[in-house]
Each structure stands twice: as structure tokens, then as C-alpha cells.
Amino acid sequence: MVQSMPQNMSGLGELKKRILITFLLLAVYRVGIHIPVPGVDGSALAAFFGQAQNTLLGLFDMFSGGGLNRLSIFALGIMPYISASIIIQLLTAVIPELERLSKEEGAEGRKKITQYTRYLTVAITLVQGIGIAIGLESMTSPTGTPIVYQGGWAFRLTTMITLTSGTVFLMWLGEQMTEFGIGNGISLIIFAGIIARLPGALINSFRLISTGETSLFILLLVLLIMVGVLVGIVYVERAVRKIPIQYAKRMVGRKLYGGQSSFLPLRLNTAGVIPPIFASSILMFPATISNFSNVDWVKQVASYFLPGTIWYSILYVGMIVFFCYFYTAIIFDPKDIADNLKNHGGFIPGIRPGEKTKEYIDRVLSRLTFWGAIYISIVCILPMILIKQFNVPFYYGGTALLIVVGVAMDTMSQVQSYLISGQYEGLMGKAKLKGRRF
Numbered sequence: 001m002v003q004s005m006p007q008n009m010s011g012l013g014e015l016k017k018r019i020l021i022t023f024l025l026l027a028v029y030r031v032g033i034h035i036p037v038p039g040v041d042g043s044a045l046a047a048f049f050g051q052a053q054n055t056l057l058g059l060f061d062m063f064s065g066g067g068l069n070r071l072s073i074f075a076l077g078i079m080p081y082i083s084a085s086i087i088i089q090l091l092t093a094v095i096p097e098l099e100r101l102s103k104e105e106g107a108e109g110r111k112k113i114t115q116y117t118r119y120l121t122v123a124i125t126l127v128q129g130i131g132i133a134i135g136l137e138s139m140t141s142p143t144g145t146p147i148v149y150q151g152g153w154a155f156r157l158t159t160m161i162t163l164t165s166g167t168v169f170l171m172w173l174g175e176q177m178t179e180f181g182i183g184n185g186i187s188l189i190i191f192a193g194i195i196a197r198l199p200g201a202l203i204n205s206f207r208l209i210s211t212g213e214t215s216l217f218i219l220l221l222v223l224l225i226m227v228g229v230l231v232g233i234v235y236v237e238r239a240v241r242k243i244p245i246q247y248a249k250r251m252v253g254r255k256l257y258g259g260q261s262s263f264l265p266l267r268l269n270t271a272g273v274i275p276p277i278f279a280s281s282i283l284m285f286p287a288t289i290s291n292f293s294n295v296d297w298v299k300q301v302a303s304y305f306l307p308g309t310i311w312y313s314i315l316y317v318g319m320i321v322f323f324c325y326f327y328t329a330i331i332f333d334p335k336d337i338a339d340n341l342k343n344h345g346g347f348i349p350g351i352r353p354g355e356k357t358k359e360y361i362d363r364v365l366s367r368l369t370f371w372g373a374i375y376i377s378i379v380c381i382l383p384m385i386l387i388k389q390f391n392v393p394f395y396y397g398g399t400a401l402l403i404v405v406g407v408a409m410d411t412m413s414q415v416q417s418y419l420i421s422g423q424y425e426g427l428m429g430k431a432k433l434k435g436r437r438f
């Protein structure tokens with residue numbers, strides 16, 4: 001009993017060490033958010049972003065944790081890496097060489113794909129960096145103050161190199177967090193950026209109550225609704241459809257293998273948070289263009305696509321449903337599942353192996369995707385209704401809420417895994433000690 005305690009404590013000590021490393025690396029990220037790129041008027045930039053919250057700039061600023069608002073060295077955040085990962089994932093489905101690397105080469109193939117993703121991240125960041133630098137030179141605050149003190153190629157190159165270096169450093173920081181910390185580092189960086197806005201939202205809420213623009217009852221009602229939404233998100237994100245799998249018995253030498261029962265888990269929300277991100281990015285283009293245009297008809301058209309309008313809501317839901325089916329079809333191939341089951345002697349009771357199995361899985365997945373798309377649409381539309389009807393400074397959109405809950409659940413699962421492994425080591429130590437006594 002005494003000898004088993006150090007093993008159990010060592011597992012707990014490893015968990016504490018990983019949590020500490022995670023917090024330290026996240027602290028480095030948050031410090032970098034406040035280091036600005038040289039040559040920019042911070043107050044003029046903040047005033048410009050004050051009127052751009054419902055545009056692509058506001059969306060990117062949310063994912064960068066406020067870094068774009070300040071034009072910090074981490075202004076682009078980790079989004080270029082996310083974009084590169086999605087692009088590589090989509091290309092894997094259409095380029096045979098990438099598909100072979102991901103399926104046949106194993107760990108080495110995945111390492112090469114990760115390397116390609118890093119190269120593409122740098123390329124995307126360089127393009128975005130020079131684009132932001134050129135765009136900033138033509139921007140002014142609402143009062144007419146230029147955002148850039150002195151433009152030119154010196155400012156453009158400095159901004160491009162600084163922003164690229166910041167994103168590459170964040171990418172490295174996320175990988176270190178994944179390897180030596182707890183949870184997925186890239187997801188935790190986005191999580192920290194979104195959570196960092198919570199104090200500002202609370203301050204705005206109290207300010208509205210103190211000035212009489214909203215009542216305490218309305219705020220409590222909204223909080224109650226949001227608690228219900230959080231519970232609903234946790235429940236749905238854990239929901240799976242378990243398709244029973246039976247393995248046929250087979251003789252290998254003198255031993256009998258197979259005959260076991262298992263199940264194929266299909267998530268209700270297979271596509272995750274990608275559909276609302278894609279839909280938001282596309283629908284915010286008109287508002288972004290109108291922000292840089294002085295043409296009246298452009299501003300008139302863009303006004304129909306602002307968050308909260310009926311046209312925006314209809315198109316938003318339609319695009320979410322479309323991208324749910326599209327992205328699910330990219331990342332989940334029923335044919336591969338059916339072929340793997342057939343090759344390993346598995347089958348779904350009552351369904352023939354091969355093509356019939358593929359059709360059955362595809363039919364079940366289509367139904368799940370439909371209800372998953374409805375669920376995501378409700379979560380993403382609800383904040384707009386709260387803002388429009390109750391004048392609530394609800395700073396987090398549905399996408400951010402899905403990310404926060406998903407990352408929190410994934411991180412807690414890893415923490416529980418470490419705790420269980422520590423208990424398992426303690427039990428193994430007890431078993432060894434009893435063995436010695438005999």
C-alpha cells in the first residue's frame with residue numbers, strides 16, 4: 001500500500017506539470033496580444049474597429065483574441081493555420097498523392113501532411129500580411145485620422161514579416177502545448193482568445209443596467225437562456241448514434257477469432273464548428289466591402305446582409321445546412337468504413353457487407369447531419385435574436401460558443417484520462433506488492 005502511493009502521486013504530479021505548462025504558454029500568448037506592430041496609430045485603429053464589428057474584420061478579431069483590433073504581433077492569430085489545415089483536408093479528398101500519404105504511409109505520411117500545412121500557413125500569412133499593410137495605409141478613423149503614421153514599402157515589409165513571425169510562433173506555441181501541456185494547443189489558443197473578451201462583455205452589461213438601457217430582469221433572463229443553451233450544447237456534442245457491428249468467427253491456425261460485438265459511433269454534429277465559420281465568412285463579405293466603399297448602392301445592398309436582418313438569418317441557416325452536408329461528406333466516407341468492415345470480417349446485423357452497408361451508413365449519416373445542422377443553426381441564430389430583441393451586449397456568437405464548449409469538453413476529457421491512468425498505476429502497484437507477499 002505504501003509503495004503504491006508514489007506511483008499514483010507521480011501520475012498526479014505529471015498532470016499538474018502539464019496544466020502549469022499550458023497556463024504559462026497561454027500567458028505568453030496573451031502578453032503578445034498587447035505588443036503592437038510599429039508604425040500604427042492605436043487609438044485611430046480602435047475607433048475604426050468600433051464600427052466594423054459586424055464585418056469580416058470583427059469575425060477575425062474575435063478569433064485572434066482582440067489582436068487584430070490592436071494590430072499586435074499576433075494580429076492574424078492562429079486562423080491562417082486553421083485555414084491551411086482545412087485546405088489541405090479538402091485537397092486530400094481530390095489529390096490522390098495526398099490521399100495516399102494520409103491513408104497508406106501511416107505516421108510518416110501524416111508528418112509530411114503536417115509539414116505541407118505549415119508551408120501553406122506561411123504562404124497564407126505572407127499574403128494576408130501584405131494585404132493588411134496595404135489596406136491600413138488607405139484607412140482612416142471615423143474622425144479622419146490616418147491609421148498609419150508613414151506608409152511605404154518599409155512599413156509593408158515590416159508588417160508582413162512581423163505578422164508572419166507572430167503566426168509561426170503561435171503555431172509552434174500550440175504544438176508545444178499539445179505535446180507538453182494538456183489538451184489541443186491550437187484549440188486552446190482560440191479558446192483563450194474568446195474567453196479573454198468575457199470581462200468586457202460583463203462590464204458592458206453592468207454599464208447598460210446602470211444607465212437604464214436594460215433591466216436586471218432582462219439580463220437574468222438572458223443568463224438563464226444561455227445556461228440552457230450551454231447544457232443543450234454539451235448534451236448534443238456528446239450525442240452519438242451507435243450502429244451495432246458483429247464480427248464473424250474465423251479460424252487462424254488452431255485458434256478461433258472473432259464472434260465479438262461492437263458498435264460504430266456516428267456523432268450528431270460530425271462537421272463541428274466549420275459550417276458556421278464558412279457561412280459567417282461568406283455572409284460578412286458584403287458588410288466588409290461596404291466598409292471600404294463610399295458608393296451608396298453598395299452600402300444599401302450590404303445593409304440587407306447585416307446580422308439580425310431577416311435575409312441574413314435565412315441565408316445563414318441555409319449556408320450552415322449546406323456546409324454541414326458538404327464538410328461531412330469530405331471528412332467521413334461511408335465507402336471506406338464499409339470496405340474496412342468487410343476486410344476485417346465485420347458486418348451490420350441485417351445488412352449485407354459492401355455496397356448495402358455503405359448505403360445504410362450513408363442514409364443514417366444524412367439523417368444525423370440534418371438534425372445536427374438544425375442544432376447548429378439554432379445555436380448560431382439565438383445570439384442575434386437576443387441582441388435584437390433585448391439589446392443585450394452578447395459578445396459571443398454561436399460559433400464562439402460552440403468552440404468554447406467543445407474545447408472545454410475535450411480538455412476535461414484529457415484531464416480525466418490522466419487521473420484514471422494515475423489510479424490505474426496505483427492499482428498495478430498494489431497488485432505487484434501483493435504478489436511479493438505470496
